[in-house]
Amino acid sequence: MSNRKKWFSLDLGPHNKKKSSGNCGCSNPQGSCDSGPEKEELNAEEFYEAAINASIGDERRKDGFDQVFDVQMDRRDAFKKLTASLLIGAGAISSCTSVIQDPDSKEKAQIDWEEQFKGNYKLMTDEEKKQTVDRLMRSYELRTGKNISMSSKNAEEDVLFGYAFNISKCQGYMDCVSACVEENNQDRKSQMQYIRIHEMKDGKGFNFNEADDNYYHEVPAEGHFYMGTQCFHCDNPPCVDVCPVQATWKEEDGLVVIDYDWCVGCRYCMAACPYDGRRFNWSKPEVPENEINKNQHYLGNRMRKKGVMEKCTFCVQRSRKGKNPACVEACPTGARIFGNLLDPNSTIRWVLENKKVFRLKEDLGTEPKFWYFMD
Amino acid sequence: MRQLKVIRSLVIDSLDTITKGSKKYHLWMGFLTLVMLIGMYCYSIQLDEGLSVTGMTDRVSWGLYISNFTFLVGVAAAAVMLVMPTYVLKDIDFKQAVLIGEGLAVAALIMCLAFVVADMGGPSVLWHMIPGIGVFNFPNSMLTWDVIVLNGYLFINISIPFYILYRHYQNKEAKKRIYVPGAVLSVFWAVGIHLVTAFLYQGLQARPFWNNALLGPRFLASAFAAGPALIILVLAIIRSFTAFKIPDKTIGKIAMIVTVAAQINLIMLVSELFKEFYAPTHHSESAYYLFFGLHGKNALLPWIWTAIPLNVLATVMLTFGKLRKNPKILYFCCFILFVAIWIEKGFGLIVPGFIPGPYGKIAEYLPTGIEVGVTLGIWALGAFVFTILAKTAIGIELGELRFKLKQTES
Numbered sequence: 114m115s116n117r118k119k120w121f122s123l124d125l126g127p128h129n130k131k132k133s134s135g136n137c138g139c140s141n142p143q144g145s146c147d148s149g150p151e152k153e154e155l156n157a158e159e160f161y162e163a164a165i166n167a168s169i170g171d172e173r174r175k176d177g178f179d180q181v182f183d184v185q186m187d188r189r190d191a192f193k194k195l196t197a198s199l200l201i202g203a204g205a206i207s208s209c210t211s212v213i214q215d216p217d218s219k220e221k222a223q224i225d226w227e228e229q230f231k232g233n234y235k236l237m238t239d240e241e242k243k244q245t246v247d248r249l250m251r252s253y254e255l256r257t258g259k260n261i262s263m264s265s266k267n268a269e270e271d272v273l274f275g276y277a278f279n280i281s282k283c284q285g286y287m288d289c290v291s292a293c294v295e296e297n298n299q300d301r302k303s304q305m306q307y308i309r310i311h312e313m314k315d316g317k318g319f320n321f322n323e324a325d326d327n328y329y330h331e332v333p334a335e336g337h338f339y340m341g342t343q344c345f346h347c348d349n350p351p352c353v354d355v356c357p358v359q360a361t362w363k364e365e366d367g368l369v370v371i372d373y374d375w376c377v378g379c380r381y382c383m384a385a386c387p388y389d390g391r392r393f394n395w396s397k398p399e400v401p402e403n404e405i406n407k408n409q410h411y412l413g414n415r416m417r418k419k420g421v422m423e424k425c426t427f428c429v430q431r432s433r434k435g436k437n438p439a440c441v442e443a444c445p446t447g448a449r450i451f452g453n454l455l456d457p458n459s460t461i462r463w464v465l466e467n468k469k470v471f472r473l474k475e476d477l478g479t480e481p482k483f484w485y486f487m488d
Numbered sequence: 489m490r491q492l493k494v495i496r497s498l499v500i501d502s503l504d505t506i507t508k509g510s511k512k513y514h515l516w517m518g519f520l521t522l523v524m525l526i527g528m529y530c531y532s533i534q535l536d537e538g539l540s541v542t543g544m545t546d547r548v549s550w551g552l553y554i555s556n557f558t559f560l561v562g563v564a565a566a567a568v569m570l571v572m573p574t575y576v577l578k579d580i581d582f583k584q585a586v587l588i589g590e591g592l593a594v595a596a597l598i599m600c601l602a603f604v605v606a607d608m609g610g611p612s613v614l615w616h617m618i619p620g621i622g623v624f625n626f627p628n629s630m631l632t633w634d635v636i637v638l639n640g641y642l643f644i645n646i647s648i649p650f651y652i653l654y655r656h657y658q659n660k661e662a663k664k665r666i667y668v669p670g671a672v673l674s675v676f677w678a679v680g681i682h683l684v685t686a687f688l689y690q691g692l693q694a695r696p697f698w699n700n701a702l703l704g705p706r707f708l709a710s711a712f713a714a715g716p717a718l719i720i721l722v723l724a725i726i727r728s729f730t731a732f733k734i735p736d737k738t739i740g741k742i743a744m745i746v747t748v749a750a751q752i753n754l755i756m757l758v759s760e761l762f763k764e765f766y767a768p769t770h771h772s773e774s775a776y777y778l779f780f781g782l783h784g785k786n787a788l789l790p791w792i793w794t795a796i797p798l799n800v801l802a803t804v805m806l807t808f809g810k811l812r813k814n815p816k817i818l819y820f821c822c823f824i825l826f827v828a829i830w831i832e833k834g835f836g837l838i839v840p841g842f843i844p845g846p847y848g849k850i851a852e853y854l855p856t857g858i859e860v861g862v863t864l865g866i867w868a869l870g871a872f873v874f875t876i877l878a879k880t881a882i883g884i885e886l887g888e889l890r891f892k893l894k895q896t897e898s
């Protein structure tokens with residue numbers, strides 16, 4: 114188990130401890146490993162349940178959030194909500210009743226009710242995950258008359274995703290940025306972007322201070338080079354520890370994900386991220402109906418609501434199907450490399466073993482799974 | 489049965505006192521209500537549109553709300569400076585001041601919680617944080633620690649004065665055996681709430697401006713200056729508007745506390761400035777931004793250069809016993825000290841933590857009108873709560889409110 118990571122682990126004390134406790138099920142006596150990777154049983158879930166049992170009550174109790182379902186909230190409703198939420202917990206009820214009063218179908222109300230009362234995705238069984246995903250799909254259909262497909266696919270065994278970025282190749286075209294926005298249904302109004310491309314001056318080294326991450330001119334610009342940043346899916350992610358409600362966590366395949374329905378929007382994780390990896394929905398995200406990517410994953414590009422955190426998920430909806438993330442596919446220069454770090458034959462492993470790779474702010478002990486290299 | 493009756497009569501009596509008062513009192517309460525309503529309205533807009541109506545962005549993701557929250561935790565913690573000598577060291581002349589101080593702590597805590605709720609993106613799912621129903625990420629997240637200590641402190645600070653007042657209301661002595669342990673506990677607890685709140689920031693390796701071992705101690709020092717300074721001001725107001733007697737000696741002693749805390753705070757400031765500017769590193773950029781501006785961006789300069797001179801001036805003036813003994817000068821010093829620390833521990837602490845951003849990007853932050861409206865509303869809420877608490881407490885302490893008395897009357 115330990116030799117699996119040694120080629121990128123800095124071997125920091127606290128980090129190691131975490132690894133051994135949150136490890137994959139292979140060595141666990143539960144034996145889901147024997148049943149092969151095909152079986153979608155998630156050891157992590159059971160494990161977490163056992164480990165954090167004390168802090169979790171009835172996980173399936175409730176989950177109140179009407180915004181997913183586009184419930185209109187006028188001023189008066191807002192006032193109602195305010196008082197209700199001050200009375201702690203009553204918030205869920207008030208938003209529910211407004212749904213029930215809606216003359217729309219009973220099924221919608223039923224779905225909303227169940228969604229209100231669902232728990233944290235991280236702690237759900239596979240069964241529950243499937244149920245919530247089904248509800249969300251049905252709800253979308255009821256509301257818009259269109260179908261989406263949403264997956265709740267868990268991490269696969271023996272997969273740990275990693276990313277490498279070739280600084281010599283990147284020309285700053287930003288095709289990755291637009292592909293990412295389209296793939297992940299990011300808010301068009303605020304022009305949210307997970308990826309930032311930093312334009313740096315030749316001869317100044319990696320001087321982020323003088324870099325421009327918001328340029329609007331023809332690229333590649335003379336005398337400049339480019340470097341992309343996004344969420345690095347740290348192996349020891351500070352953003353995860355600080356979340357007061359465990360709405361964000363590291364999956365078994367190394368992806369750091371967020372349950373948008375569980376996030377309370379405190380933005381503590383944003384303050385804790387040293388890499389500017391997180392984005393917040395300051396207002397209700399807007400994506401034109403015809404631009405919505407309907408191939409979704411619960412932890413990935415499904416529609417968000419206002420007041421929750423989101424970020425790059427290495428396109429969990431794609432990567433768990435064995436595809437490359439949208440940015441990797443869109444890059445015209447081949448500067449982006451993605452793959453399974455545990456597969457000795459993968460390109461990413463080749464890069465890590467044959468190139469002089471480095472990571473940003475390694476001194477912080479966050480262990481990003483995102484390397485930079487040059488030709 | 490009897491207990492219930494007493495409580496009922498206490499509630500009725502206190503409702504009676506808080507609704508009666510001089511014209512000035514009614515004006516004051518009316519004014520606070522108005523501000524609160526404006527705040528509510530602003531908050532309803534924020535609920536409606538999302539936090540985009542505030543000045544916060546992905547680059548500076550905490551602003552005025554969290555600044556005020558941080559500062560008010562300090563004010564709340566400061567009640568302990570009065571509790572300690574009174575209850576534990578039997579320093580009798582603090583007794584009335586303590587009731588006021590604890591009332592202030594309760595008001596400050598309520599404001600703290602209100603600011604946190606106002607800052608949340610999804611206030612209606614805040615119950616996700618309630619242990620048992622939601623998922624409480626304890627002990628990993630410092631925010632959960634903060635929730636625990638703040639609520640615990642609120643509980644302590646409500647129950648101790650309530651017990652004392654409840655006994656006095658029935659014309660009985662409050663039993664030392666019962667409230668002293670609580671008071672001792674609250675002393676440690678107050679240090680706890682402040683340290684934990686400092687750790688909230690201190691523990692983030694991503695923000696070098698906060699990731700600094702002095703942050704916690706400096707929080708304590710500034711809190712023990714700003715909190716008692718506010719208490720002095722409040723006592724002065726109460727003294728001139730009510731029959732409640734607060735001896736000069738009490739105020740003098742609190743002034744002493746303020747002075748020492750302000751001096752320590754200043755020493756720590758010097759230490760901090762030395763570290764940032766003697767051998768500036770990449771990590772000193774936030775401090776540079778705060779004090780001198782970076783690349784022509786200098787939104788915080790007017791604030792911090794108001795705060796520092798006020799802070800120094802107040803500390804120096806307070807240091808001279810003669811000046812400190814003059815009530816006018818004392819009140820003035822307390823006021824400017826309070827303002828200075830509000831700027832320093834609020835705005836001056838939270839905002840530069842985000843500037844420059846993780847990759848050196850400098851995006852400035854200015855609160856919007858709505859944010860200011862909500863903030864004022866919450867301050868009004870705090871003042872409102874405090875006025876109610878203080879009025880009842882004073883009524884009971886002056887003997888105007890008595891259980892027996894009322895029964896013989898009716």
Ligand code: SF4
Pocket residue numbers: 343344345346347350351352353369385386387388389390391424479
């Ligand atoms: S880059 Fe930031 S958001 Fe992504 S895992 Fe690391 S700390 Fe978390």
Ligand code: SF4
Pocket residue numbers: 355356357358359360361371375376377378379380381382383421422
């Ligand atoms: S914003 Fe959401 S994900 Fe981030 S720390 Fe707060 S609750 Fe957790």
